[in-house]
Amino acid sequence: MIGHLARKLGGALASLVFVVVLGFFLFRVIPGDPVVAMTRGRPVGSAQIADLRARLGLDKSLGEQFLDYLVNAARGDLGTSYVYNRPVADLIGERLWPTVLLVGTATALAVVVGLWLGIRGAWRRGSRFDRVSTGVALTQWAMPTFWLGMLLSMATGDLFPTGGMRYPDTPPDFLSQSLDVAHHMVLPVITMVAVVYAQYLLVMRSSLLEEMHADYLVTARAKGLRDDLVRRRHAVPNALLPTVTLVFLHLGLVVSGAITVETVFSWPGLGLLTYEALTGPDLPLLQGTFVVLAGAVITMNVLADLVYRVLDPRVRAA
Amino acid sequence: MSPLLELRDLSVHYGGARGGTAAVKSVNLALDAGQTLGLAGESGCGKSTVAMSVLRLLPRDARIDGQVLLDGEDVRTMSWGRLRAVRWASASIVFQGAMHALNPVHRVGEQIAEPMRLHGTKGSVSELLAQVELPPRVERAYPHELSGGQKQRVMIAMALACSPRLVIADEPTTALDVVVQAQVLALLSRLVTERGIGLVMISHDLSVLAATCDRLAVMQRGEVVEEGPARSVISAPTHPHTQALASAFPVIGDPAFRYVTESAPEGPVLLRAERVKVDFGSTTAVAGVDLEVRAGEIVALVGQSGSGKTTLARTLLGLQKPTSGRVLFDGRPLPSSSAGLKDYRRQVQLVLQDPTSALNPRHSVYESVAEGLRIHRVPGDEGQLVAEALNAAELRPPELFFPSLPHELSGGQRQRVVIAGALALGPRLLVADEPVASLDASVRGEILALLLRLRRELGLGALVITHDLGLAWSIADRVVVMYHGEFVEQGPVEGVLLRPRHDYTRRLLAAVQPFGSV
């Protein structure tokens, strides 16, 4: 267990370092000249270009730049945004919590809805309930998240706010502020849940279907257990385990969802920040969001693996 | 008084409405308390279906006709509530393959206690574990932490949890080593006498049933073809199918089961292993052994699973590199280059345990047999060479089998295809890993006869790897007993099997003897 933990953490650390290196490679090496990329299609004076070069440290050799970048990244310094003219790390820090709030709420809801529907569907495979819920899930899964968001905000009209996180004129007390945020969150959360739950439903359903042929379920029935007990006590706990891993493996999808949903609803989180960075294009900012989003997903996966270790006795011993 | 279990004219059809396939046809059986009834038959004969129908555990598309009387009450017409109450409390099942029949994420103790809680039976899990000779700490273990024999015991403890009057054991010892198998059987017999329960024992292995049963029923294609006291059914079978089953489990020491007639020829040494040692990390699979196989000689390498016999075979074939020591063929060390090994493999061929998985399911018989010819670019008319190989493996007429796919053949035919594929390259030595273990009893004899004929006609040497001492008795000239990676005893078959010197050989023999004592 300890050995595994050490190995896992070591692996995660290596992955994080690799993300940072990849960030450099993507945003400094591939573009050739980042300044050209950033000023593409805009009239820029040569003085401005020289200034930008100096600020990005492009006058040094690639090797030196790489070293500087690594040292800075290790200190938590992700460079300076070109558009905002502020440290990237500060910007990300401000925008982190709205995203955590949105993604957290949406994922929790999607997991509950998806797993419940998946279990019901699998247990009564081929029933009308199963056919309808699978069909709806497949359709939802086929929908681009942002399109659904746009449709929803058009359809609900003025019922819900369609941009931002709170109104500027809301009283500053905690209750009104919370209610205001919740009011703003309704549409983005519904949009994300609608697309993400389908994934969970399908995974849970097929994993339970696979479990349904297991011999230990016959044992359970032979013991005289009622059908719902066979399901609850024996089939679901086993089917849940592979589902948990898959759910976390698909966390990247949730992040993708966050980027487009925040863009549609102007939710001031990391997703919107990414969008702002890519429209610039503000390469230092985009680099920062890339490293943070990828790093977050890797960290979540390590956590998921540890949780899985605790849940599943078979791997716990190994 | 009505018997504990009575099947009256029981038929089971799969595939929904009328016209489905019949898995069980008009079976009549009865069992009293304190008795053991054996149900014998090959895979697919319907014996497990009979077991499942007793507690109405068959899949929804199964249609049951006739009566299943449990203490005089028909299981078929019970309400769901009554059925749930009867399950496990009146009759329980020891399922085939304890590995999968236990829930992997619950502790063993929980799983044993579950039916007790459900049916309101008093008793303690540790007592039950003690009855099946397991230490109390097993209660806190998960199934994967236990050995195969321990899991089987747990299944038995679970079956006894609600003190049922009837226990059905479906292949309770398959996949267990012979020594453990004998222990589990002894345990079951003891429980029958001590608790006065009725036991239905299902197995494909007559020797298992002979050791435990009072009465025996033999099934074939869903029908009971012979029934009677166990002793008379086995010693004087009347139905040809029973005779075939009985002859597949040879009695060691009985000349009737010794197929080797002529004495071993004194050919030159073909294959020689010198101090071969194979380590996997820190575990030693093969601990420095010497072995010789002569041309035209059949050597049996006997050992339990995990004894290192398969690793040794892979090393002899050059599929596994030895940690130290060397293998010589024709007096020359095994080449290490891939080209040299390729050449070596024309001389030494492998026949695997399970012909079903040894053949690529997508390749026709022709392609499978021609595979070696194509790899080695053997000159000559491919079609004719394939036909000759199939002929030699007694698949006649060969052209008829050319387009067949493995799943269209019987198990015996598949093993013949594997043998033909090996023969096509004209090898001088066959390494056969459990060549008949996965075959139905009735076709084992045919395959063994084929191996002996090939030895006689082609002068082929063979190394037969097996866990089955009876198989060694049937066809080998010499036997080598392997235990924990070492050879504990070797010599001519008659010497080793009739006058064993090593303790382990004696244990192995004792475990398979019950049949011989009938």
Place this chain on the structure above:
Amino acid sequence: MTAIVWERRRAAAWATWREFASHRGGLVGLLGLGAIALLALLAPLLTDQTGLDVTRAPGRPFEPPSGEFWLGTDNTGRSVLLLTWWGTRVSLVVGLSATVLSVLIGTLVGVAAAHFGGWTSALLMRFTDFFLVLPSLVLAIALSTVLPRGLGTIVLAIGATSWPATARLVRAQTLAVEARPFIERAKALGGGHAHVIGKHVLPAVLPLVFVNTTLTVAGAIIAESTLSFLGLGDPTQISWGSMLHAANVHGAVSQRAWWFLVPPGLGVVLVVLAFTMCGRALETVLNPRLKGER
């Protein structure tokens, strides 16, 4: 001999088709795809391409549906019907090419990682695992931002970020096949790497790769629309994603121009759904483990 083999293969293919056709969802998906592909191919014959030119837009901006413009007009006054019709071409071409790239990389990496063993494959697998965890859209955004805009960039960005799932699947399947005794038999017969991979592994893995391909296309089309929606698409090409981008930027939502919003999105949903239904039906037919399920 070969005649018999071919006859057998034909029979097997026919049986596979019969089984596929018995899945209503798969059949509907296939028919839908056929119809959409046909429409996309015939677009230059049935419609007038000049209507796509912004400078020669026939209508006023945001005209609701009418007899002249069945699906109204966009923010520049072009027919939404025409744009959606032509957008099909780009979305399909990008989706398919990105999938080919992705499946190719994935299959190569997967087979190599499973077959050769040793530390190279361990490294390959770590590499795959790393990219599998990495949010692919984020990576695709990064790639398409730093590379020059164009269809090639989009294809590369999607293809180079969506292969790990295929690689894992192929690796698992290769490992499963290689654990089967017939591989041992082939090696004992003297077969080398090329023989084992070519004769045994690939024929067993390719059906699954095919299934995976249909599902990957679905993902790639969504990815294309997302990247274009974010403004990373080829500015000279019309795709469903770029239409939605224009709709978002020019305030179609606040103007309630549903006719501008619904058609391109519906196009994505229909095509993705069709591919998914085909893929699921194929999966039940070709993946023996799933027989009788779903």
